[in-house]
Amino acid sequence: MSQESIALRAAGISKNFGPVHALRGVEVELRSGEVTALMGENGAGKSTLLKILNGDYRPDGGSLEIDGRPVEFSDPSDARRAGLRVIAQEPEIIAAVSVAENIFVGDLGGVGFNRRALIERTRTELRRWGFDRALRADALGSDLSPAQRQLVEIMRAVVSRPRIICFDEPTSSLGDEEVALLFSLIRQLQDDGVAVAYVSHRMAEIFQLADRITVLRDGAFVGTKRVSETDHDDLVRMMVGRDLEKFFHRDRAALGETVLELIGVGNEHVTDVDLTVRAGEVVGVAGLVGAGRSELMKTIAGDYPATAGRIVVSGEVRSIRQPSDSIRAGIGFAPEERKAEALLLQRSVRDNAALVVLKSLARWIFVRGRAERALAQEYIQRLRIRTPSSEQLVGNLSGGNQQKVVLARWLATKPRLLLLDEPTRGIDVGAKSEIYAIIDELAHQGVAVIVVSSELPEILGVSDRIYVMSDGRISGELDRKDATEERILALAMNDISA
Ligand SMILES: Nc1ncnc2c1ncn2[C@@H]1O[C@H](COP(=O)(O)OP(=O)(O)OP(=O)(O)O)[C@@H](O)[C@H]1O
Ligand SMILES: [Mg+2]
Structure with a gap:
């Protein structure tokens, strides 16, 4: 060149x-x-x-x-x-203004500002780049x-x-x-x-x-x-700087009792969901963006309480109205929007890793046990969290290292049921394979795990069984041995053409 x-x-x-x-x-x-x-x-x-x-x-x-x-x-x-x-x-x-104004912000020029011309110009640009079906020029930032x-x-x-x-x-x-x-x-x-x-x-x-x-x-x-x-x-x-071992380490664990059973669960986000997870089982939830996968996790975790159906945890019908109810039921949840929902940016890596949060009560419960902290420290090492010390403020870590801190916290707590929403998003290749190994270990220790992921190889690699969602409903269920990317996609597209 x-x-x-x-x-x-x-x-x-x-x-x-x-x-x-x-x-x-x-x-x-x-x-x-x-x-x-x-x-x-x-x-x-x-x-x-x-x-x-x-x-x-x-x-x-x-x-x-x-x-x-x-x-x-x-x-x-x-x-x-x-x-x-x-x-x-x-x-x-900017929440209060349109897409058009958001795009041309700083470039609006005080004098001849004409909203209609701006919207028109935005439409032309959206068409030029093929974004016109995904974005409306006059939609509000907040929407x-x-x-x-x-x-x-x-x-x-x-x-x-x-x-x-x-x-x-x-x-x-x-x-x-x-x-x-x-x-x-x-x-x-x-x-x-x-x-x-x-x-x-x-x-x-x-x-x-x-x-x-x-x-x-x-x-x-x-x-x-x-x-x-x-x-x-x-x-x-x-x-x-080295070779990685086999990427996915799943060996099917011996399955124990049914830890979670959803029977006809619904609310404004999901409809009529039947789902089970047993101790020692890793269940994948696949689907397109917007299919309701994160919403389902939040329903189980109590962020979006179910208004229909029953949630049964280890044989007991539980009323999960808020996150503290799910934590009490032994459910751990690492949400997708980790930074916004789960991190205390102004606190240290150590505090964040050793912390279990009860958001809805607007107060914090610190799990201060020495054993917990040592465990968190071990996971920090295993996930290769790059930080000068465990006292560093989480807000100063790189994006992926912040993700790792939240995951370390949940992986170290060993709940009865662990919900992981996009656990490897933004995470580097070395830590990815370590996360798969930890999921496998947890399953062998009898933890029931649900993994939501948009990456099909990941879903296929970690899951014993896979549910596919479409339009807020379960559109199919596949055993690991019958699952392929094509079959998952076919189920995920279920309602799109209808
Ligand atoms: N403002 C800051 N104060 C202190 N340390 C910082 C700051 N910004 C970045 N760092 C440190 O600099 C290093 C590089 O961070 P950077 O965000 O560039 O990583 P990255 O390659 O983008 O990682 P990722 O894949 O996780 O996004 C990290 O160790 C991070 O903790
Ligand atoms: Mg980065």
Whole structure:
């Protein structure tokens, strides 16, 4: 490739946060018309690098060049003027205004502001990028789903026609359909000669999208390869520094009593759900985004009380009206929106890992036992939580490491029934296989586990039995030995065509 095609070059980039060396001499080149994937374990420094490119942070060392000319950004508006946009993982959406205003925020120009023209312009943009069926220009910010919020964040970047665009785990809140929209948008950007950087922990996406892959480990630059020169195992080795054992460790455990039985359970989110889980069993719940999987978990956990049917826990009908009722029944729940729902960002890693939360009572019950804490510490090690010490504030950890802290807490508590909603979302490949091993161990210790996941290989890998949901109902049930991706998808699409 010729020199001219390098749109952005970052050389020798370093960044420290106190004693933490987040980046140590990182090298990245982004080429026009190419997708460069940035990969590395949780805490490797990927988001920090993007924040430096965006002008959020000043690097402690190194240099940036755009089109061969040195640049320095002191804030995001500098980066924007240079034609560079970074799409952060967590969209900031203004609730009280429309999608159109959210997209063109900061670009509205006081004088000739004309709402109708703005809506029209937004519609044109949405059509141009193929987002017009997923987003309405006049919808209110407060009415958007997490996936739609992410799409708004993406639109915000592309409408300014940047020449360099960086995505930080853009698919983590997207369903399959929105992922397809995003991928075709990225192809369009490539055709337009835009240089794209793409951070993701999902290998399949990387192999679908990327031309080159740059790997970071512990803040250091490991290397850059063309996608044709590498494969899954090679990338894992580059990221983790070692080979990983077999990815899924499931051995079917001996099944005990029925721990959970739902009989005709329903509320405004789910309808007529029959489901059982036995001690030692791992049950997967599959379905498309919006099928009601998370809502079902929240129904069992007491966030959305059931208004119909019965919930039977270990043979006893329980009234689960609020989260404290489910905790008392021995049910642990690691929700999907971990940061919002489960973490105390201003407290330490140790406190968060050793804490069981009773949200509804608006007070905290601290499980202070020494044994609990030691257990939490053990899980912190097993999940490779990258933190300078267990006293670090959780708010200062990388996104994936925050996820790991919540999971460590729940995995360490050994409830009777454990509900895990998207347990490996945002989590790196090394910790993923460790989480599967822990789920397997818990099953062998007689814990009943329900795993919700959008990743079919994961559902197929961890589950003994799989329920598929569609439109708030159970649309089918498959034993592990009969389950395939095709059969799950067919059941998941059940009501969509109707
Ligand atoms: N504001 C901060 N204060 C202290 N440490 C920080 C801060 N921001 C990041 N770090 C640390 O810098 C390191 C790199 O974090 P970064 O967010 O870049 O990781 P990442 O590769 O994006 O990980 P993930 O895959 O989990 O998102 C981590 O050890 C993190 O704890
Ligand atoms: Mg990150």
